[in-house]
Amino acid sequence: MKNLAIISAVLLTFLIVGCNDRPDPELGHNEESTNAEKMDGEEDPHGEEGGREEEGVVEISRQQAETIGLETKPLETRNLGNNIKVTGRLELFPQDRANISPFVGGNVRSIKVIEGDKVQQGEVLAYLEHPDIISIQQEFQEKNDELVFLKQDFERKQTLYDKGVSSGKEFQMAQSKFRSTTSSVNGLKSKLQLLGINTSKVEEGQIYSAVPITSPISGFVDEVMVSLRDYVAPQTKMFGVSDNSELHLDLKVYEKDIPKVQIGQKIIFTVASKPDELLTAEVHSIGKTFEEDPKALHVHAHIDNKNGDLLPGMYAEGRIVQGEKSGFAVPEEAIVKEGEQSYIFIVDEDENPEENRMKYKRIPVSTGVNDLGFVEINLPTGVAENLKIVTNGAYTLSSEMVKGELGHDH
Known part of the structure; x- marks a missing residue:
């Protein structure tokens, strides 16, 4: 009886297992086949409809690129190195700036320039008129005519x-009068x-009613201080003219860096x-007197401003170059960091996306010197050097690549 009970229990177990393995007649398939079919029929979230991203690649429309302000530039080589950080302003030497005033008082009859006009040395800026101007000429004519008679009398x-x-006595009186009148005429x-x-x-008899x-x-007219018919007293400022082509860079160098500065050193600035x-x-002179707050010397550097687009008073930030290192460099905004790894985006010109669509590829780079808003980079082996990099919009591309949303048309 004991053995019979054991055999019955074993048979019951096999029956239960067999029933569970049998497909449900209502469903027509078991759970395993349901899961398999579900996986076969499930859409790929990164399929054609959901976007066109490949690994490390973003494809967007030209309109999307304009919306995010995306900009690209060819990869450039720049000189970056161990430099002395300095700040300062663009200034003019006194001989390159003129405050223009009249020698005699008068009323403004006409003004020939406006602010911003370029003028040449000797060019007329305005005309002044006043009765005293006419009186001086009349006196000159009278004294000059008198001098002719006195000269004859003296001789x-x-x-x-x-x-x-x-x-x-008569000779000495004639001589004295001739000399004093000559002095008056010359004056x-x-x-x-x-x-x-x-x-x-x-001298020929002409009288001018106004003086230029x-x-x-x-240089360039940077101030016009008068209006028509204004009375201008002697030595009153009427115009300011600056020769901006002679701008120089006036920098402050702190005490600890002074021994490193030499005449002739190159300066890079923005x-x-x-x-x-x-x-x-280029450094052309080094001051010899300390400013106390902060303790620094003034260093003057010559710059090229032939185009005249740099103006006095502009703030400048720069570096005095000690040792240069040439290499590939990109703007700081072009670098995207994920953890310890740095990336840049480049235009994927190996691919041919649809019309009005662009592809950008993310590549890893190692970074070096960071100076004046640019970062030195080293490209991976095998990456061509004649490529275009994304200089503005790299972080937007990176975030949208992670989201996988730029390929969608909303």
């Missing part, structure tokens, strides 16, 4: 004196020349109006 009495006919002539009046024409106000240097452009200068 005649000198001849008589030499022959012993005339007294010494008036010099004054008229300072006023810009043609004295030869005045001219520029003593070539200004706010051209943040992506590296400008160059």
Whole structure:
């Protein structure tokens, strides 16, 4: 009986297992086949409809690129190295800036320039008129005519004196009057020349009713301080003219860096109006007096400003170059970091996406010197060097690549 019970239990177990393995007649398949069919019929979330991303590649439309402000530039080589950080301003030497005032008072009859105009040395900026200007010319003419008579009288009495006919007193009086009138005429002539009046024409009888106000240097008009019919007193500023081609860089070098600075060193700097452009200068003089707060010396550097697009007063941030290192460099905004790894995005020109669509590939790089907003990079082996990099919008590409959303049309 005991053995019979054991055999019955074993048979019951096999029956239960067999029933569970049998397909449900209502469903037509078991759970395992259901899962398999579900996997076969499930759509790939990264299929054609859901986006076109490959690993490390983002494809977007040109319109999307414009929306995110995406910019690309060819990979460039730059000189970066161990440099002394400095700040300062663009300045003009005193001889390259002119404050223009009249020598005599007068009313403004006409103004020939406006702010921003380029002028040459000697060019007329305005005309002043006043009765006193006419009086000076009249006095010059009268004294000049008188001088002709006094000269003749002096020469005649000198001849008589030499022959012993005339007294010494008469000769000396004629001589004194001739010399004093000559001095007056020369003084008036010099004054008229300072006023810009043609004295030869005045000697011939011509009278000018107005005097020109001219520029003593070539440059740009940066101030116009008068209006028509204004009365301008002597030595009152009317115009400011600056020769911006002679701009120099005035930098502060802190005490610890002074021994490292030498005349002739190259300076690389940027200004706010051209943040992506590296400008160059050269140290031409080093100050000898400390500023106390902060303790620093002034270093002056010559720059090339032939285009005139740099202006006095602009703030500058730069580096005095000690040792240069040439290599590939990209703007800081082009670098995307994930953990310890740095990446850049490049235009994927090996692929041919649809019209009005662009592909960008993310590649890993190692970084080096970081200076003046640029980062030195080393490309992976096998990556071509004549490539275009994404300089603006790299972080947007990176985040959207992770989301897998840029391939969708909303």
